Structure formats: structure tokens, C-alpha cells
Amino acid sequence: MKFMTTNFVQCAVRSCSKTTDAFPLQYTDLTLIRQETEFDPDFILNILPRLDWNALVKVAAELGNNALPADKPEIENPDLDESQQLLKDLHNLLVEFLKNALLEISPTAVTSTGITEEGFILLNKLYAEKGRHETTWGILRSFHYTDSLSLEDTFLYPKLDVPVNSSVELSPEGYRFLVDLFVLFDKDNDGGLNDLELESLFKPSPGIPKLWQEFNFPQTTVRNDLGNITLQGWLAQWSMTTYLDYKTTTAYLALLGFESQHQSMRKITDALKVTRPRKQRNPSTRSYRNSVVDRNVFNCYVVGSPGSGKSSLLTAFLNRPFTEVYSPTIKPFTVVNSVEMTGGKQCYLILEELGELEPAVLENQSRLDSCDVLCFVYDSSDPDSFTYLVELCQKNPILERLPAVYVALKADLDRQQQRSSMQPDAYTSKLNMTSPLHVSVQWPQALNELFVQLSEAALRPGSATPHVDLEEEESNLIPMAAIALGLGAFAVTLSWYLRSFSHGSH
Ligand SMILES: Nc1nc2c(ncn2[C@@H]2O[C@H](COP(=O)(O)OP(=O)(O)OP(=O)(O)O)[C@@H](O)[C@H]2O)c(=O)[nH]1
Numbered sequence: 001m002k003f004m005t006t007n008f009v010q011c012a013v014r015s016c017s018k019t020t021d022a023f024p025l026q027y028t029d030l031t032l033i034r035q036e037t038e039f040d041p042d043f044i045l046n047i048l049p050r051l052d053w054n055a056l057v058k059v060a061a062e063l064g065n066n067a068l069p070a071d072k073p074e075i076e077n078p079d080l081d082e083s084q085q086l087l088k089d090l091h092n093l094l095v096e097f098l099k100n101a102l103l104e105i106s107p108t109a110v111t112s113t114g115i116t117e118e119g120f121i122l123l124n125k126l127y128a129e130k131g132r133h134e135t136t137w138g139i140l141r142s143f144h145y146t147d148s149l150s151l152e153d154t155f156l157y158p159k160l161d162v163p164v165n166s167s168v169e170l171s172p173e174g175y176r177f178l179v180d181l182f183v184l185f186d187k188d189n190d191g192g193l194n195d196l197e198l199e200s201l202f203k204p205s206p207g208i209p210k211l212w213q214e215f216n217f218p219q220t221t222v223r224n225d226l227g228n229i230t231l232q233g234w235l236a237q238w239s240m241t242t243y244l245d246y247k248t249t250t251a252y253l254a255l256l257g258f259e260s261q262h263q264s265m266r267k268i269t270d271a272l273k274v275t276r277p278r279k280q281r282n283p284s285t286r287s288y289r290n291s292v293v294d295r296n297v298f299n300c301y302v303v304g305s306p307g308s309g310k311s312s313l314l315t316a317f318l319n320r321p322f323t324e325v326y327s328p329t330i331k332p333f334t335v336v337n338s339v340e341m342t343g344g345k346q347c348y349l350i351l352e353e354l355g356e357l358e359p360a361v362l363e364n365q366s367r368l369d370s371c372d373v374l375c376f377v378y379d380s381s382d383p384d385s386f387t388y389l390v391e392l393c394q395k396n397p398i399l400e401r402l403p404a405v406y407v408a409l410k411a412d413l414d415r416q417q418q419r420s421s422m423q424p425d426a427y428t429s430k431l432n433m434t435s436p437l438h439v440s441v442q443w444p445q446a447l448n449e450l451f452v453q454l455s456e457a458a459l460r461p462g463s464a465t466p467h468v469d470l471e472e473e474e475s476n477l478i479p480m481a482a483i484a485l486g487l488g489a490f491a492v493t494l495s496w497y498l499r500s501f502s503h504g505s506h
């Protein structure tokens, strides 16, 4: 029975009902159990007129609480500060029961001045047992505890072997946990996490990950009309986080309860998957990257002349409306979304516009090694745009080792003859690559085709790497395969012959 309920029940025995003993009931030999309630001023206001104050004071005293005023408080204007205070005091009265509940467990949990350290730990143990982690964190943060209240590094950052040229992605178990988390905190059930819902989701952690803040989250991913991150965006955001910095993911999975939400002993690393190292094919001649089968997350640098439409392309990838206002990109701009490829396979594509870091990144071997595909764009309505790409590749021949897709942007505008040493089609044909795809931010189908083409190029780099002729490669492979088969057959015959020979000699 709730404490308040004691004010609404009386003795049902007929002989008793006529006497003054019928109400309030006397409460002896009972166990006090505390159930946490949020401070709800309206509830206290509503219930106050209906309370038998004298009875309430009596029962509270019997249960060990003498803090109630003798007369029922009057609240005329609940918005006044002192009324709010009074309502809070009444709410706090209920907290007295919490103290009693703690005393039931340990006589040293509470003193006359409040809850002891032991009591505080007991209380949080109770919360933890009831799965109320957010309450504990709410308490800690409201007492200005900082992040120095830290967890062991080995828990936040478990050891993970990541070979060179491998990448880290979320496992199905990791995705499942993140889906459950999203659904749990989408309290208004509108398919998006608003600021409050995000805040409450991240309460057991230091807040939105630093990496996300650096990338200007939530501008990085899919949002609904209200600007709130959708489930698709949420999963894309975590796919990108894991790909770029898996340690952020492990730390947050630990803080958000990945391990504790499971009966069996599962580890944080169960939420991750390390892909096989990407191999190089033909290292002696025209080298290109092998196809991959176990990857679902790819990153792509979008490179092109200033004002050619890179940011608009990235924004269109997130299905955000097109704007004619031009603001040059200085800080790198990164976005992520899912792409459905031909055949139904879904992958996540991270598009990065490098801003003022572009020259430095394109000269950095390790950054290029970790780039899955390049997207070379030019403005087909600007005659001076394509030459930027020609000069860039002349300056950095290393770029020709990477798979790439050439794109003519602003295709809704009049196409101009390019003032470069070669026209775009002739240039790509010389590289043995497909002609530039003509795309406008106002043409959704062409955009979709481009994102699929980029993902395909990342998955099967051979088909999109300059100067690689896959047909020729394959025809070269046939004699090699025949030789290998021939050698295999010879080995089998030889071992059969030797075996029968040794049997015969016996
Ligand atoms: N008509 C038309 N205009 C476009 C298209 N894409 C971009 N624009 C406009 O072109 C201008 C430059 O676009 P941005 O996307 O900012 O170009 P950017 O390559 O990111 O520019 P920087 O960051 O300075 O390198 C803006 O005014 C856009 O509105 C398009 O497909 N069609």
C-alpha cells in the first residue's frame, strides 16, 4: 500500500466502523519499500484537498516521521516560489520513506543528518538492481560529478586486433543493441530522437561523443522534418563512428550498458566485427585493390574545384533540401547514409569533403590507404572546373592507384566546353574508366545511381581503378588457372601412383 493510500482506507469490521479506531489504521509489523517517483507538483496539488491531514500526520509519526506541519498547508498560487518549495517539501516527505527503506537493510545507512556513504552505495545498488542506471547518473551529475568518475580503461577500450588494411564495423549484435536503445528512448514514438530524448539516452555517459561534436552532429546524418535523428540516421552515425574510431564505440557501448543487458557473459567486442585485410592485386605491374566481401561500410573523399557543388552533393545524400546560397567549405564536412546496392545488399557510405585540408590529405599515404573510393567532381556549367582535376592528378599521380568515379555536377544547367587539355569523356576513356556521370542535386534518380556506383567501386575496386583492364586481367588469369589445375592434377596422379607402388612392394 502506498503511503498516500493510507489516507483513504478505514477498518471494514462493522463493530469497528462506528468507533474512532476505524480511521486512520494503525500500521505495525510492516516492511517499508520505497518506489521512486518523479517530482510531480500537479499530483501533490490535486491530492492535497482530499487528504485527511490529521490522519496523515498520525500515520507518518507512527512510521517514524515527525516532519509534517500540524496544520494542512494552503496553496493558493502554485506558481509562487514558496508554493513550489512547499510542494517540493511534501514530495520530499515521501523520500523519508526511502530513508526508512534503507534503515531496514542497514541501521548505519542513515543518520539524523541524512544518508551515509554506505547508505548512498546501498541506494545505488538498489537502483542498479532495478535497472534504474539513469537515476544514479542523474544523482551524480546533479551533484556536479565530472567524467573523472571513470571506468577502467580495459572495460571501455578492450583489446581488439585490427590488422593493417582491415576495418572495424558493428556486428549484428551491435546493431541490435543500438536499435533497442533507439526504440527505448524514442519516448514519444515519432521515429526520431529529439534533444531531450538524446540527452536522456546519453545520461550514463559524458554526453554526445566528442567525435560527433567535431563533425557537427546531427548535420552528419539523416534527420526527419523536425530535425531529429531517425533510426536510419542513428545506425548510419554509429556505423561511421565505428569505422573512423571504434574506440569511441566500445567506450559508449560500455557506458550505455551493452554488457549488462544480457544474461550470459557477453563482451563489448561482441558488438564489433573486424574485416579481413584488403589485399592488393598484381603488386608487380598495374596494382589495384582486391574486391571485398565482408565489408559494409565505406568511405569516400569528394574532391573537386571550389564551388563545383560538393557540399550540395553531400547534403542531397542526406535527402536535405537544396539551397542556392553558397558558403565555401573550410572545415571538413562529413556525412553518412545507407545505400541499397543492386542485388539488395545494403551498405553505409561516408562522404567526406575535405575543405582546406584537401591538399594535405591527398598527399598523405595513410589517409589515402584508408580511403575506399574517390569521387572526382567538376561543375559541367563552368568551363574552368575540370582542369582542377586534371592538374590535381598530374600533381599527385598516386591518386591513380585508387578506385574513383568521375562526376559532372550541376547537370541541370547548360553544359559548357571545358577549357582543359582534354575533354572529360576523352580523359576518362584514356584512363580506361567509365565516362563521368551527369548529376544534379535536383535529380534524385541520378543521385541514387551515383551513390550506388560509388559503393560498387569501393566493393569491387578493380572495375573503377584507372588503367586496369579487368577483361585482360581475367584472360591472363585463365592460363594461370589452367597451369594451377594441371599441376594439381599431376600432384594427385603422382601421389596415387606412389601409394599404389608402395602397396605393391609390400
Ligand atoms: N543549379 C545547380 N546549382 C547547384 C547544384 N549544386 C550546387 N549548386 C550551387 O553551386 C554553388 C556551390 O555549391 P557548393 O555545394 O557549396 O560547392 P562546393 O564545391 O562545396 O564549394 P566549396 O566548398 O567552396 O569548394 C551553390 O550556390 C549551390 O547552390 C546543382 O546541382 N544545380
Ligand SMILES: [Mg+2]
Binding pocket: 310, 311, 312, 327, 328, 329, 353
Ligand atoms: Mg563545400
